[in-house]
Amino acid sequence: MAGIALFGAAGAIGRSIAAALRAEGRPYRVVGRSRASLERDFGADPLAEIVTWTPDDPESVRAAARGMDTIIHLVGVEYHQFQQHPVLMRQVLDGAVAEGVAKLLLIGTVYPYGRAQTMPVREDHPRRPHTFKGRMRKAQEDLVLEADAAGRIRGAVLRLPDFYGPGVERSVLRSAIDAAAKGGRAQMLGPIDRPHEFLYVPDAGPVVAALVSRDEAWGRVWHLAGPGTITAREAAGLAFAAAGRKPKLMVVGKLGLRLGGLFSPLLRELVEMHYLWTDPVVMDDSALQALLGPIAKTSYAEGLRRSVMAAAEA
Incomplete structure (x- = not known):
């Protein structure tokens, strides 16, 4: 087999x-x-x-x-x-x-x-x-x-x-990608100034x-880690810049999730995982790279550009 x-x-x-x-x-x-x-x-x-x-x-x-x-x-x-x-x-x-x-x-x-x-x-x-x-x-x-x-x-x-990418619907960056591609305000889970990957x-x-x-x-x-850390605000900025737009963001924190959870089962479920935005887990993948050799990772600027272009064409 x-x-x-x-x-x-x-x-x-x-x-x-x-x-x-x-x-x-x-x-x-x-x-x-x-x-x-x-x-x-x-x-x-x-x-x-x-x-x-x-x-x-x-x-x-x-x-x-x-x-x-x-x-x-x-x-x-x-x-x-x-x-x-x-x-x-x-x-x-x-x-x-x-x-x-x-x-x-x-x-x-x-x-x-x-x-x-x-x-x-x-x-x-x-x-x-x-x-x-x-x-x-x-x-x-x-x-x-x-x-x-x-x-x-x-x-x-x-x-x-x-993760994120062209056509990836279940991503915390999806709203920023769509707003950059088509106009509008991105809904972001906050805080948005902590390092994330x-x-x-x-x-x-x-x-x-x-x-x-x-x-x-x-x-x-x-x-398998990302290509370094970035804040959600920086990621949104790169997405909007790829489309030549000025960032427009609406940030929702834990309290907002709790209030939204009264009406949305998804937002209600996100509350317990909110710690990942206040205390992010950033991974070391040196063991994987020792096994496989250098791993090609797309930069945030390029990955978000491709994602925005795909969303604009969808």
């Missing part, structure tokens, strides 16, 4: 990984709940095999994993349903092990760390999540790492920071494609 399956492929990171595999001429399988969305994103690629699944059906999970050597787990859940992350992870692991899949890479987040005790944060930083979402993400990671330690499957975790989504795919090909990748956690 030599195939790679992207479970939860229809998201932004999944599309980036697929593009990297396509560029290398490597066949891959995309797995998701909606055939229509998979056909829209991957139907024109002869290297892509499209498979739909029902996660709650063990046979459906096994069929999606069948014949694959490697699974990349990107399965998303609604922001108010984070309790599903470890459930889905166990379902995928059980199906993968039953089908003899050799390796599984989980694409993770900084949530399991909780508040940073050092800066930047290395992979050996304690995982002490103080939020429900952090605990669910930690439980998800534990399942992968414990399965690796038990010899059931080779497992690893790649943690990513917040963002990953330009097209940069992720080549890194993941390289990582899963390395024997040394398994049995541990890795970081």
Whole structure:
């Protein structure tokens, strides 16, 4: 078996990984709940095999994993349903092990760390999540790492920071990109003058494609950091400058999230993660660069320019 399956492929990171595999001429399988969305994103690629699944059906999970050597787990859940992350992870692991899949890479987040005790944060930083979402993400990671330690499957975790890019809807910079491209006022989550990091989504795919090909990748956690730190105000300024517009910003802090949460479930869910804006987690990815060599990272100015141009054309 030599195939790679992207479970939860229809998201932004999944599309980036697929593009990297396509560029290398490597066949891959995309797995998701909606055939229509998979056909829209991957139907024109002869290297892509499209498979739909029902996660709650063990046979459906096994069929999606069948014949694959490697699974990349990107399965998303609604922001108010984070309790599903470890459930889905166990379902995928059980199906993968039953089908003899050799390796599984989980694409993770900084949530399991909780508040940073050092800066930047290395992979050996304690995982002490103080939020429900952090605990669910930690439980998800534990399942992968414990399965690796038990010899059931080779497992690893790649943690990513917040991300953005052309066509990426679920980004905290999306409002700034749209406002810069089309006019209007950007709605920003504040405070907006603390150092933060963002990953330009097209940069992720080549890194993941390289990582899963390395024997040394398994049995541990890795970081892929952004190209340095930037404040949200600076990022918005670069986006507006790319469109030749003067920045117009409306900043919403924690109190605003609480008030907005009375009417918006998403804003209500953001309240517990607001600490990431007052005490950002900035990652050190020197271990990944030691393994793979220098990693190409798009500058914020260029990434935001491309994102604004794409939004203007949409």
